Amino acid sequence: MRTIVFIGSYKYGTSKEALKIAKEMGYCVVLCTDKTKRIKSNSDFSEVDQFVLMEDLLDEQQMVEEITRLMEQGKHICACVSLIDPYVSYAARISKSFELAETSIDSLRLMENKIAIREKLKNFPITPFYTIFRPDDSLEKFEKEYKSLFPFIIKPPISNGSKDVLLVETIEKLVNALSLLKKNHPHYPFLIEEFLQGPQYLIEILVYKNEIKFLGLVEQEVLYNGRFIVTGYSFPGKVDMDEYRSLYACISKIIEEIGLENGSCHMEMKLVSGEWKLIEINPRMAGGEMNRIIEEGTGINLLEQILKIYLGEEPILLEKKKKQVYAKYLTIGSRGKLLKISGKEQALMHEGVRHVHIKPLEGRIITSPYSMGNRYACVIAVSETAEQAEEIALEAAKEIKFYLEPF
Numbered sequence: 001m002r003t004i005v006f007i008g009s010y011k012y013g014t015s016k017e018a019l020k021i022a023k024e025m026g027y028c029v030v031l032c033t034d035k036t037k038r039i040k041s042n043s044d045f046s047e048v049d050q051f052v053l054m055e056d057l058l059d060e061q062q063m064v065e066e067i068t069r070l071m072e073q074g075k076h077i078c079a080c081v082s083l084i085d086p087y088v089s090y091a092a093r094i095s096k097s098f099e100l101a102e103t104s105i106d107s108l109r110l111m112e113n114k115i116a117i118r119e120k121l122k123n124f125p126i127t128p129f130y131t132i133f134r135p136d137d138s139l140e141k142f143e144k145e146y147k148s149l150f151p152f153i154i155k156p157p158i159s160n161g162s163k164d165v166l167l168v169e170t171i172e173k174l175v176n177a178l179s180l181l182k183k184n185h186p187h188y189p190f191l192i193e194e195f196l197q198g199p200q201y202l203i204e205i206l207v208y209k210n211e212i213k214f215l216g217l218v219e220q221e222v223l224y225n226g227r228f229i230v231t232g233y234s235f236p237g238k239v240d241m242d243e244y245r246s247l248y249a250c251i252s253k254i255i256e257e258i259g260l261e262n263g264s265c266h267m268e269m270k271l272v273s274g275e276w277k278l279i280e281i282n283p284r285m286a287g288g289e290m291n292r293i294i295e296e297g298t299g300i301n302l303l304e305q306i307l308k309i310y311l312g313e314e315p316i317l318l319e320k321k322k323k324q325v326y327a328k329y330l331t332i333g334s335r336g337k338l339l340k341i342s343g344k345e346q347a348l349m350h351e352g353v354r355h356v357h358i359k360p361l362e363g364r365i366i367t368s369p370y371s372m373g374n375r376y377a378c379v380i381a382v383s384e385t386a387e388q389a390e391e392i393a394l395e396a397a398k399e400i401k402f403y404l405e406p407f
């Protein structure tokens with residue numbers, strides 16, 4: 001039985017969608033998880049044929065033993081895949097140990113560490129000013145050297161979904177940010193970067209045999225509330241031809257420098273006074289509804305093509321259509337117990353709306369956003385122009401209402 005082993009999955013987003021796509025491709029789907037509830041009730045994971053429960057997914061010896069046990073059960077392991085940090089390069093390494101199709105392990109591992117990737121690309125023009133704040137560094141010295149350069153972004157080297165990514169405008173806010181981050185990351189140094197102004201873009205990239213096979217440009221709308229929450233995605237993002245050529249050249253140099261030969265990643269970049277600056281790079285497809293956004297605009301199921309690379313197959317990336325897509329994510333401004341959500345059916349009735357997703361269940365505690373995980377609904381609309389797609393999505397999103405009991 002041809003089988004794909006997945007390491008970790010969220011209940012929603014690209015990691016979950018990959019399970020469904022693998023099943024549709026005809027593979028037996030095995031999910032290795034450290035979430036006991038997913039073993040007891042797989043109603044949310046109907047596409048999973050077999051669960052493997054592990055206390056520590058990063059226990060490489062146990063992972064090898066579990067996959068070996070699957071082989072002894074008669075499963076033909078075709079790939080080991082993860083679309084969740086920090087398991088992406090780890091899954092690629094497991095694949096190599098079983099002599100499966102190889103992806104660029106060292107490159108994927110490099111992208112998992114925000115400090116390591118900054119150091120690798122420190123001499124590139126796309127790299128903004130940054131410094132590394134270590135546990136024993138002096139705040140007084142930092143203030144003396146960099147006071148004139150505020151505001152800054154501070155983040156741990158290992159994070160995702162904008163968790164623990166903070167905007168600090170003063171030395172007092174930096175002190176508070178360091179205190180907060182040290183609680184969650186007591187032994188880490190922290191990355192401190194200049195805060196850049198300009199339109200922000202997410203770029204989905206797929207590389208096969210050293211060649212960029214797909215480059216999808218998505219313009220982002222970002223909510224700045226001391227954190228960085230993306231609330232809108234417009235695909236394809238608008239840039240002129242010179243800006244696109246410059247972007248492609250920058251990305252090609254980055255891909256070459258980090259040695260990504262086979263695999264996928266996404267970058268976040270800003271266009272600052274006509275120059276591209278790298279905000280972040282991650283060794284996987286972006287989360288949430290990114291695959292659906294790209295598929296609605298191009299007809300390409302990018303996740304399926306990414307899985308093909310992990311299976312050692314050549315991806316097929318032929319556009320079947322060209323549409324403008326806008327995805328609007330909804331957040332709330334207070335904290336409370338969710339009593340009910342209304343308006344999904346009404347939102348779907350708007351012409352051009354392709355998808356409406358409501359994330360939280362009734363009875364859950366929901367809150368104002370401090371990470372991307374606090375986006376509670378998504379409306380995706382399609383039209384012939386970017387302006388029309390955005391207008392449709394925003395109007396449809398007004399139909400959705402959250403009813404809370406203060407908590």
